[in-house]
Amino acid sequence: MKSNWTIGIIGGSGLYQMDALEDAQWISIDTPWGKPSDDVLCGRIGAVQVRFLPRHGRGHRIPPSAVNARANIDALKRAGCTDVLAISAVGSLQEELEPGRFVVVDQFIDRTRGRDSSFFGTGMVAHVSMAEPVCERMAGFAAAAVENAGGKVARGGTYLAMEGPQFSTRAESLLYRQWGADVIGMTAMPEAKLAREAELPYALVGMVTDYDCWREDAAFVEVSDVIAQMEANGTIARKAVEQFMAALPEKRGPSPLDTVLDHALITSPDARDPAMLAKLDAVAGRIL
Ligand SMILES: CSC[C@H]1O[C@H](OP(=O)(O)O)[C@H](O)[C@@H]1O
Numbered sequence: 001m002k003s004n005w006t007i008g009i010i011g012g013s014g015l016y017q018m019d020a021l022e023d024a025q026w027i028s029i030d031t032p033w034g035k036p037s038d039d040v041l042c043g044r045i046g047a048v049q050v051r052f053l054p055r056h057g058r059g060h061r062i063p064p065s066a067v068n069a070r071a072n073i074d075a076l077k078r079a080g081c082t083d084v085l086a087i088s089a090v091g092s093l094q095e096e097l098e099p100g101r102f103v104v105v106d107q108f109i110d111r112t113r114g115r116d117s118s119f120f121g122t123g124m125v126a127h128v129s130m131a132e133p134v135c136e137r138m139a140g141f142a143a144a145a146v147e148n149a150g151g152k153v154a155r156g157g158t159y160l161a162m163e164g165p166q167f168s169t170r171a172e173s174l175l176y177r178q179w180g181a182d183v184i185g186m187t188a189m190p191e192a193k194l195a196r197e198a199e200l201p202y203a204l205v206g207m208v209t210d211y212d213c214w215r216e217d218a219a220f221v222e223v224s225d226v227i228a229q230m231e232a233n234g235t236i237a238r239k240a241v242e243q244f245m246a247a248l249p250e251k252r253g254p255s256p257l258d259t260v261l262d263h264a265l266i267t268s269p270d271a272r273d274p275a276m277l278a279k280l281d282a283v284a285g286r287i288l
């Protein structure tokens, strides 16, 4: 039976390939926003169409500040994705979120700077809500899939997106804890904002790799810890992706996030810039 889900997977640090995909082919996709991080691996897992994009490119060529999130999200939309599951390595800002834990986040604090964080702008202005930044349905499927794969999951958590590429100072790490952040990373913003603008329901599974640097009694994070922990979690992560696809209901019912642009556009039709509209063909083609 054919499924009407097409799941985009954005793979973070340590996740540059997806062997579970059948009939898989790397496809180059051009976007009006420039080049995505890499070609998109298009295939299926069982009945579900899957589009996999390594966020930093194969070989981890692209640093967080240079990830072209607009091109990545546009490419996934162009590749027919209905929903996006993002996977990230994260540092823990809470004692009880130990390395090895999976956190299905439900909130973000955006501390990134200077990244292109909207598809819209002069000539076509839009304001989408980010009050609930994550798709509850996708997050629920993701949490269940990780549990079924044998992972220990925290359902909910606030992800602080920092600019990087340097890790935080201890003062920053302590401040973010005071703000109530649970995990820290460098890439989920503006990715989650752009997925919302592109009407792609989005969920993010963070794999805790370290305790950042707020603990006086523990070593501060190094890249080698992140990669070692990602490798240790690799089997669960791969199983979780397969479980996720297998557990999707056969038919995808509509999500309220499929139509957020119905309430978001403010520029009157006669004031819209045709060049801007042309660039929005994939992201907002449904209503423009
Ligand atoms: C390799 S350590 C820092 C690096 O890892 C995380 O990447 P991703 O979110 O793509 O898994 C973090 O955000 C940094 O980009």
Ligand SMILES: Nc1ncnc2[nH]cnc12
Binding pocket: 089, 090, 091, 092, 162, 167, 168, 184, 185, 186, 209, 210, 211, 212, 213, 221, 226
């Ligand atoms: N401590 C940390 N800070 C920022 N990004 C990370 N990715 C993994 N661990 C991290």
